[in-house]
Amino acid sequence: MSDRDVATQGPSGLSLFLYKTKKSFGTPMPYLAFVGIGLWLFTYWLLNEQLKISPFNKIPGPAEVLTEWFSQDPIWGTSLFTEDYWQNIKASCLRILIAFSLATGLGVPLGLFMGWSKKFKDYTFPVLELLRPIPILAWVPLSIVMFQSFEAPILFLATLASFFVTTLNTMLGVQSIDESYFRAAGCLGSKRRHVFIHVVLPGSLPFVFTGLQISIGVAWFSLVAAEMISGEFGLGYMINASYMVNKYVTMVMAMLTLGFVGWITSAMVRAAGSQMMQWREKALGQGGA
Amino acid sequence: MNTASAQANSTSSADAATKGAISIRNVTKIYDPDGVNVLAVEDCSIEIAPGEVCMIVGPSGCGKTTLLNAIAGFHSITSGQIDLDGEMLCGPGKPLADQGADRVVVFQNGALFPWKTLADNVAYGPIVQGTMTKAEAYGKAVDMLAEAGLSGVAGKYPGEVSSGMARRAEIVRALINDPKVLLLDEPYRAMDALTKSIMHESLLEVYDRTKVTIFFITHDLEEAIFLGDRVIVMTTRPARTKKIVDVKIERPRDYRLLSSEEFRVLVEETKGAVHEEAVKAFEAGERELA
Known part of the structure; x- marks a missing residue:
């Protein structure tokens, strides 16, 4: 002992x-x-x-796909050892990074204010609810009309989908905060900005991170859809381009790669959440272990 | 010997006992959540002296929390007036009191910020009010937590400590602001009997040290008599004062009081009034409003 x-x-x-x-x-x-x-x-x-x-x-079988994937001299031209494979991953990840950052940077503050201020919510919520149900694919033509480059419509679509999820979850997060924390803050002499920083912001974090987990998934979903329609490089592009020329092995490889990369990004969001919510980790740890 | 040491640190106690007079005069509160007026409190008057421990006893949902919420500034009143040390908190022309650190509430289910450590929770008030620097507030918080027997857990989050420790820290969080009144809303409701008795003694200890006015809501008659200078039994909704019991038991008190004759007599005398209202409330089947 x-x-x-x-x-x-x-x-x-x-x-x-x-x-x-x-x-x-x-x-x-x-x-x-x-x-x-x-x-x-x-x-x-x-x-x-x-x-x-x-x-x-x-469809191509697992042995066929795995052999191709790890082949130094791939039959269909793409494997772990070819440059274009990594270029496609890099292109998609970079787009996700930009789109997810934009969506989080805009969605979290907007959601916080919507949850915090009844008046602000009354102004903004109907618009959000009107635009949110429009499927992201329905935005494709508009985004192509709006932006001239290859890159911008893709970023726009991924950001938009992710933004709605983040905003809504953040707003719900603020609304989920127990009224007694606001009252406690009030009777301890807080001004409005203190309430925002010390109650609204930390209190909504659990919901915010749940939202971010969903939102990064949605970002990948809409990114790949956009890459398949317009764009150069990226995993969605790789899937579509391989399909067009009957390279089904490469296509499946790109799909599985998407799975892995998406998993890793979700795990990163989860890890960031745990890091920022030590109080929750510890309280849960006490109860669980 | 006791008097000597009491006098030595009584300077702050003596000051404290001159502040914190609450005057509740003819207060009425009507709610209308569904278009139907519900009378929660009717023509209620209570005078609380500075440094008094005033216990409000009544069945759940009788409107006692409505009174506390009016004093704290969480809810407006419909008519009447509430003063604190001669200054109007709410009354004619100002139905809702301003919230302020001179009247700190300790909540029924506890409201320590779960995302702040106990020390950060305690230091919060002075920091946002600007009365202390962050370092000063934090230092004072750690000292006060140690005084309350919580030095080992000052750096822990509320979710990591027992409910008893959390509630004690919440009282420390209130006291660091040097409030005129401590408003307690059934703070020990969800606790087991053993933890509750420890909580009672620690609150008595805090009171003997600070002599802060305490407005304490409970439905536990024994708790009320054990802690209070005066026990006010409220009627079921609408809340009015039904019976006022002066508890002339000497302080400091401890758990041995619970088995004493004078304590039992007081409980017996008051039980009937409380029970009568509890039956009425039960039969009315009213849900709690606030």
């Missing part, structure tokens, strides 16, 4: 992260992910390359 310090300060920062990682490998959790992926690949392989059941036999 003596080697277990009970009351002293626990690890923090990197060492805490390493401790948690090490601990999690002692549980079945991380292995389950591999089992899940393995099962999925096996089913895919079984249906496609082994049993050759329609419609699965019409």
Whole structure:
């Protein structure tokens, strides 16, 4: 027992992260992910390359895709070892970075004010609700008319979709804050700006980050749609271009790559959220562990 | 020996006891949430002396919180007037009192900001009011938390500590502003009996030290008599004063009082009045308004 310090300060920062990682490998959790992926690949392989059941036999099989993906000399011209593969990833990621930053930079402040000020909400909410249900694909012609370049319509579409989600969630986040925190702030002598900084902003963060998680997914969705319609480079472009010239293996490779990159960006948003909401992490940790 | 030490640090106590007089005169509050007027408080008058611990007892939803909300400036009153130390908080021409740090509320479910550590919570008031610099406020907060037996958890978030510790920190957060009145809205309602008794003793200790006026709402009669100088039993909605009990039990008090004869007698005397109103409230089946 003596080697277990009970009351002293626990690890923090990197060492805490390493401790948690090490601990999690002692549980079945991380292995389950591999089992899940393995099962999925096996089913895919079984249906496609082994049993050759329609419609699965019409798409490239997992062995074919993986071989091509890791090939130094790809049959269809694109793999981990070719420059255009990375160029497409870079193009899409850069667009997501810009679109997501714009959407967050505009959506969060707008949502905060809408949730905070009844009057401001009355002005803006009907417009938001009118524009929000318009599917992002319906904006495509308009965006092409509005912007002359290749790049701008794509950014516009990705930003727009993401912006609506972020704004709405942020507004709901402010409205979810318990009235007693506002009252407590009031009777402790806060002015309006203090309430905004110390109650509205931190209190809405849990909802804001839920919104950002959805919003980055929506940004990817609309980005790829836009890249397929107009644009040069990018994973959506890669999918569409491969399809046009019957390079189905490259097409599936681009789809899976999208999955991975999207997963990583979501994880980054989650990590940023945990970092900014230590109070929540710790309170939850107390309850859970 | 006790008197000597009491006098040594009584300078602030003596000052404190001269402030915090609340005068509630003929206050009426009518709500009309659904177009139907509901009388929550009717012609209610209570005079509270500086440094008094005034306990308001009544069934849930009887309108006692309405009174507290009127004093704190959360809700307006329909008629009547409330003064604090001779100055009108709300009354004719000004139905809603301004919120201010001279009347700090401790809430039913606790309202420490969950995103601030206990020390940051306590330091919040003086910082936003501009009465202290950040460093001063933080230093004072840490000192006051230590005084309340919370030195080990000053850097923790409210979600990381027990509800008892959180509630104690919330009282410290109120006291750092040197308020005239502490408004407590059933602060120990959701606590188990053992934690509650610890909370009571720590509040009594705070009171003996600061002599701050306390306006305490509860539906627990024993709690009211144990803590209060005066217990005001309210009728069920509309709230009026039904019975006023002077608790002439000496301070400082501790848990042994609970089993004493004079305590039991007071409880017995008052129980009937409280029970009568509880039955009426139950039969009316009214939900809480505020």
